[in-house]
Amino acid sequence: MRRLNSGDEVTLVSMEQCDPYSPLSLPYVLGRRIKESDIRLRDAKSLRRIGATIIRGRKAVRVDTGAGEVIYDSGERDRYDRLLIATGSEPLIPSLEGLEEIGFQGFHVMEDLEEITRKLQDGKEVLIYGGGLVALGLAMGLMERGCEVKIVVRSRILRGYFDEECGALITRIFEERGCQIFSGCAIKTLRRSDGQVEAVLDKGPAIRTDFPIMCVGVRPRTAFLEGSGIMVRKGVVVNKRMQTNIENVYAAGDVAESPGFLMGVSGLSPILPSAVEQGRIAGANMAGGELEYEGWIPMNSFNFFGHRAVTIGMFDAEGEKIEVLTERDEAKQQFKKLVIEEGRLIGGSFLNIPLSAGIIRYLIREKVDVGESQKLFLEKPNEVSAWLMLRAEKRQTMPLGM
């Protein structure tokens, strides 16, 4: 909004007490790779400098779109001319016998990090239920801190992000580091036993732990919108301008159900790059701009124990018009996969392959024709992707400064 020189009054309201930060940083703070003080994005002072105010510790419970008001749990109300809903996602709570008694512990916000750090004073054996990026990031942070980690996952780890071959390589790397992974298992019951917690699984022997952490997925935080008239399906439904069905209400980030780039269908894209891009577009349009969202592309970068796994686009697409090229090197712990549809790259998956992930993303976004170079692309993805990008940019000289 400030880039458009808008003089509008901006207020950010957060239910958390602390200064803004990205939850993505939390595993790194837990693993002691970075200090908590270094992950703050903004504080009240820097926000004031750009003419914005932040109100902390206030939770919205209702929105009255007719009156243009947000109502908080304290009973207080705030009027708005334009509203941006960016309430993010909340952790899913699995239905397990005994969970209420043991107490639900997730890993989603700063408060969770603080609570887990406290619990670790009393015991370092942790059980993580779930196998997505949050679960694995948490596992990595705990292992870097010297904890003993066990993961229980209903299918296999990183099922939503990497295919089976690549997933198996990553599993092995975690296991080599001492992490025990129980794939294809579900927790049936949790109960206290001899000063620890015992997790009874649907197969195999029970697992003992000092405390379990639930990382079984998230969903948009939309309960407070009930009765507001704002359309919510999987998330808050928005158009290309990030606008909801109510003219002066917008949504962005994890909470929004927005147009996708690759499939042309709307959906959730709960990743940081999407949140940032959507926020920027919503902000511009709220200030009178005319930006349109090109749509989200799935992408994830996971670095762990000196390894790096990257997926972009539709890594698991199959079909008549789709060509899939893969290559695996177990000894080098490397994996590459290209998914090409009618000559254009629509997805890529790479484990420990030196290349620029952003160039792969560029090729997918710009629908660059890979032409006849598919095999060479698989053989030398770093060089071929760079060449394709530079050719597409029609660069004769490469400007290295601006």
Added chain:
Amino acid sequence: MRTCYNTLSAAYGQCAPDCTACEDACARLNSAGYPRMRSVHLPEMNFHGVITCNQCGEPRCIEVCPTGAITKDEAGGVVRIDQARCLGCGLCDMMCPYGGVHYETSMKKAFNCDLCDGQPRCVDA
């Protein structure tokens, strides 16, 4: 209104095959020891060039950094990654369309070209 900054440019069509002089100079002479400019050699397509940070006017990397470790210097326009605040998450590399970020897995950090604070070593090489 846009501000213009000093620029560097490489006529990459004229790069010698398999030459890595700029990359070596960069790696040797900058503090971290990792090159921020990388040579790209694809003899199959008779292509020899370099990729590095374009010092974009509206850098995507800055927007996406979870800790705000990347900044663009207001005076000189140089994009810098603060190593102390870098998580090594790799998102900057994922968003840069030009291969401008060098993600060093072993160090768990990201690097970009900072124009050597005025005297680019690659030019001399």
